[in-house]
Amino acid sequence: MRVLAFLLLLAGMQLAACSSSEQPDRPDGTVTVYSTTDRAVFEPVIKDFERLHPEISLNYVELDARPLYERFVAEAGADRNQADILLSSAMDLQVKLVNDGYAQPHRSSDAALLPSWARWRDEIFGLTFEPVVMVINRDAFAGRTVPKSRLDLAQSIRQDHAFWQGRLGTYDIASSSVGYLLAAQDARLSGEYGTLLEAMGRSRPRIYQNLSTLLNDIESGRIALGYNVLGSYAKRRISAGARLSVVYPEDYTLAVVRAAFIARKAPNSAGAHAFMEYLLSLRGQRTLATQSDLSAAREEIGGPYGRLGISGSATGPLRPIPIGPGLMTYLDRQKRERFLRNWQNAMGGPARQGNDSLHP
Amino acid sequence: MWPMRQSPRMAESPSIRGRLIWHMGLSFAAGMVALYWAASAYATYAADSSYDRLLAGSAASIAETLSITENQISVDIPYAALDMLSAARNDRVFYRVSGPDGHAVTGYGDLPDLQGPSTDDKSQFFDARYRGEVVRFVVLGREVRRGGRTGWVKVQVGQTREARAALAAALTFRALVPILLLTLLAALVVWITVGRAVRPLERIGRELHRRQPSDLSPIDEDQVPAEIAPLIGAMNQFMGRLDGNISLLRMFIANVAHQLRTPLTALMVQLRLAEADASKTTRSSLLAANQSGERLARLLDQLLGDAMVMHRADQPQFASFDLRKAVEQSLQLAAPTVWHSDVRFTSELAEARVAGDEAMVTEAIKNLVHNALTHGDRPEGAIEIHLAREADGFCLSVSDSGPGIPAEIIADPGSRFKPSHSPRGGAGLGLAIVTQVVESHRGRLMLENHAEGGTRATMWLPAR
Numbered sequence: 001m002r003v004l005a006f007l008l009l010l011a012g013m014q015l016a017a018c019s020s021s022e023q024p025d026r027p028d029g030t031v032t033v034y035s036t037t038d039r040a041v042f043e044p045v046i047k048d049f050e051r052l053h054p055e056i057s058l059n060y061v062e063l064d065a066r067p068l069y070e071r072f073v074a075e076a077g078a079d080r081n082q083a084d085i086l087l088s089s090a091m092d093l094q095v096k097l098v099n100d101g102y103a104q105p106h107r108s109s110d111a112a113l114l115p116s117w118a119r120w121r122d123e124i125f126g127l128t129f130e131p132v133v134m135v136i137n138r139d140a141f142a143g144r145t146v147p148k149s150r151l152d153l154a155q156s157i158r159q160d161h162a163f164w165q166g167r168l169g170t171y172d173i174a175s176s177s178v179g180y181l182l183a184a185q186d187a188r189l190s191g192e193y194g195t196l197l198e199a200m201g202r203s204r205p206r207i208y209q210n211l212s213t214l215l216n217d218i219e220s221g222r223i224a225l226g227y228n229v230l231g232s233y234a235k236r237r238i239s240a241g242a243r244l245s246v247v248y249p250e251d252y253t254l255a256v257v258r259a260a261f262i263a264r265k266a267p268n269s270a271g272a273h274a275f276m277e278y279l280l281s282l283r284g285q286r287t288l289a290t291q292s293d294l295s296a297a298r299e300e301i302g303g304p305y306g307r308l309g310i311s312g313s314a315t316g317p318l319r320p321i322p323i324g325p326g327l328m329t330y331l332d333r334q335k336r337e338r339f340l341r342n343w344q345n346a347m348g349g350p351a352r353q354g355n356d357s358l359h360p
Numbered sequence: 361m362w363p364m365r366q367s368p369r370m371a372e373s374p375s376i377r378g379r380l381i382w383h384m385g386l387s388f389a390a391g392m393v394a395l396y397w398a399a400s401a402y403a404t405y406a407a408d409s410s411y412d413r414l415l416a417g418s419a420a421s422i423a424e425t426l427s428i429t430e431n432q433i434s435v436d437i438p439y440a441a442l443d444m445l446s447a448a449r450n451d452r453v454f455y456r457v458s459g460p461d462g463h464a465v466t467g468y469g470d471l472p473d474l475q476g477p478s479t480d481d482k483s484q485f486f487d488a489r490y491r492g493e494v495v496r497f498v499v500l501g502r503e504v505r506r507g508g509r510t511g512w513v514k515v516q517v518g519q520t521r522e523a524r525a526a527l528a529a530a531l532t533f534r535a536l537v538p539i540l541l542l543t544l545l546a547a548l549v550v551w552i553t554v555g556r557a558v559r560p561l562e563r564i565g566r567e568l569h570r571r572q573p574s575d576l577s578p579i580d581e582d583q584v585p586a587e588i589a590p591l592i593g594a595m596n597q598f599m600g601r602l603d604g605n606i607s608l609l610r611m612f613i614a615n616v617a618h619q620l621r622t623p624l625t626a627l628m629v630q631l632r633l634a635e636a637d638a639s640k641t642t643r644s645s646l647l648a649a650n651q652s653g654e655r656l657a658r659l660l661d662q663l664l665g666d667a668m669v670m671h672r673a674d675q676p677q678f679a680s681f682d683l684r685k686a687v688e689q690s691l692q693l694a695a696p697t698v699w700h701s702d703v704r705f706t707s708e709l710a711e712a713r714v715a716g717d718e719a720m721v722t723e724a725i726k727n728l729v730h731n732a733l734t735h736g737d738r739p740e741g742a743i744e745i746h747l748a749r750e751a752d753g754f755c756l757s758v759s760d761s762g763p764g765i766p767a768e769i770i771a772d773p774g775s776r777f778k779p780s781h782s783p784r785g786g787a788g789l790g791l792a793i794v795t796q797v798v799e800s801h802r803g804r805l806m807l808e809n810h811a812e813g814g815t816r817a818t819m820w821l822p823a824r
Contacts, residue, residue, distance in 0.1 A: 099452045101491045121450045188439050325453040326443030334466045335437050 065090030448523030460511025
């Protein structure tokens with residue numbers, strides 16, 4: 001008799017579980033977020049959201065861009081979806097996932113208020129945008145002219161060959177998805193990309209797989225300049241007292257967008273929509289801007305790193321990378337291989353890396 | 361003669377306007393469906409041809425970069441090749457480059473293939489399902505030479521149909537809205553036009569409705585639409601023939617009546633003379649013959665009166681005259697037959713002027729009085745004639761104390777030659793004459809039997 005009652009109870013629980021997972025009318029439970037953003041940076045947003053929706057808890061999984069992409073595709077292929085929302089600054093990979101039909105639409109008035117470069121198909125949304133800058137060690141440039149643009153940098157390397165030997169650092173674009181995206185955009189937008197690449201190669205640059213290590217080395221004076229660094233990280237170091245300086249390239253300043261979408265087969269779809277709506281809302285955007293030190297995509301939000309602040313200090317045009325199918329071009333296998341080969345040839349091969357002990 | 365009491369049936373009969381609108385609505389609805397098909401087919405074609413150009417451009421720009429390096433097919437997808445497709449803002453984009461052996465060189469390996477041969481360098485378009493959506497593809501061939509052999513490399517670019525569908529829907533909508541508005545306008549125009557076109561018919565109907573039963577004069581053809589003029593013409597002709605026949609008949613009857621009167625008078629004088637010398641037995645026979653002769657004379661008199669009234673009703677000579685005088689004159693004319701009776705005429709009016717045909721009205725009054733004398737006269741009763749003003753006209757009532765009038769005659773006093781039940785009854789023409797006169801003067805005739813016996817006939821004629 002007791003066994004039977006227990007079985008009935010079990011069956012009842014099973015039924016309840018089924019019905020709640022099939023009809024998630026009211027958002028609750030756990031929302032899983034795969035993200036490339038450091039948890040420390042995102043923590044205020046998570047806290048604020050959970051304060052607003054106590055019935056939803058966020059499972060924040062921090063991953064690098066390429067593993068995030070591969071893990072998600074593998075899970076979707078095996079029909080074992082775990083992620084509800086994917087948030088990554090590797091915009092090209094995010095766009096490809098959406099193009100391949102892994103996303104579900106999220107329609108709201110807040111989403112419609114995003115600038116047109118920050119949304120595509122009602123499915124993928126740019127939440128923040130971050131200027132991509134050159135970071136210099138102020139001590140290293142004492143008494144020297146700081147290069148203001150890509151052409152400045154190339155000319156400086158040519159003229160002052162001795163100074164630059166081993167003192168320039170940048171992403172390893174073969175292993176960093178964001179680094180690859182930025183290099184590809186440089187190749188697309190800049191007429192001087194070839195010149196710059198050639199000059200950078202001559203300086204025997206240090207190649208980094210991890211942004212923190214790159215910034216550490218600039219801070220310590222091991223290298224003098226970091227090229228294509230996400231501005232927010234540098235700003236955070238400067239706020240902490242590092243003797244660094246940010247240069248917004250005068251010819252144009254790229255802005256990379258953190259793009260988010262809801263997985264088509266999200267286990268907690270309702271919760272995912274609630275979180276996305278929060279991220280797109282003024283409150284969420286303001287939290288991103290003021291407490292996470294990211295620049296909000298919504299134009300209504302100013303903040304310390306908002307568009308206006310950057311435009312004020314940057315003399316060049318700000319070029320947010322638009323979310324759209326064009327981004328998939330550089331993901332083409334042949335194109336990628338050719339692009340990497342050219343880059344590695346120019347940089348003198350992948351052998352000389354700054355530090356490869358941390359993230360792969 | 362004309363259907364006077366048929367207006368309720370006319371409401372049930374189909375209206376030209378309703379039928380036109382109904383048929384037009386049906387054909388327009390069918391037309392709209394056909395137009396919708398045509399418009400949406402054309403819109404889809406238009407949307408396809410404009411977006412196909414984009415798709416072909418994208419494929420061509422990819423094909424431009426095809427080269428053979430180290431015996432391998434090499435392609436450098438231009439950024440613009442995919443970016444230009446974002447002109448269709450929300451559409452997903454797929455592409456593939458495959459070698460002569462059919463293997464994908466780059467891009468999405470599992471794209472659906474074009475069914476059928478494709479070995480030329482012209483762009484070929486087709487729709488196929490891919491990743492849960494219908495995708496529009498273009499396939500473009502480029503001939504390459506590799507390892508001493510030539511083969512075709514195929515560039516395939518595809519795009520989902522969201523923007524095309526949206527454009528086609530917008531085009532269809534914009535094409536159909538004016539047509540729909542035009543249809544509504546046409547229906548409105550038909551409604552109004554048919555109303556105007558039918559108005560003369562309604563006028564003719566009203567005119568015929570108002571007519572006297574004996575009025576066979578032609579309908580005015582001037583304001584009749586050309587389409588129904590033949591009908592009206594035929595009708596007029598028909599009525600003309602009828603009128604002619606009736607007049608001829610009337611003339612014949614009047615003639616006969618007149619011709620018979622003289623020998624009859626002579627006959628009756630002879631009878632009177634014979635009566636004086638006759639023995640007792642033959643006297644009663646002679647009396648009976650005399651009475652028959654009187655009735656015959658009365659009938660002839662009525663026939664003449666009827667013919668006169670009918671004739672004048674065709675062309676009434678309306679003039680102002682004193683009704684009171686007409687009554688007095690009628691009494692004088694009726695006097696020879698009523699010399700033994702008690703007839704009283706009372707009126708507070710010094711004069712009662714009406715517009716009408718005096719001869720006809722006199723004839724009517726004469727018949728009313730005569731009827732009262734013939735059917736209502738009793739030794740103890742008297743005939744009361746009263747003339748009074750009522751509403752916009754004058755009321756002349758003739759009351760007797762006779763046995764009353766049969767109900768069917770009260771219901772339809774205008775019918776001729778109803779067999780009379782009264783032993784002294786006439787030919788039943790008297791009330792028909794009165795009715796004819798009253799109607800041609802737009803007056804009213806009212807007959808009523810009193811409960812205590814006796815009949816009152818009231819004739820109302822409008823004042824001038």
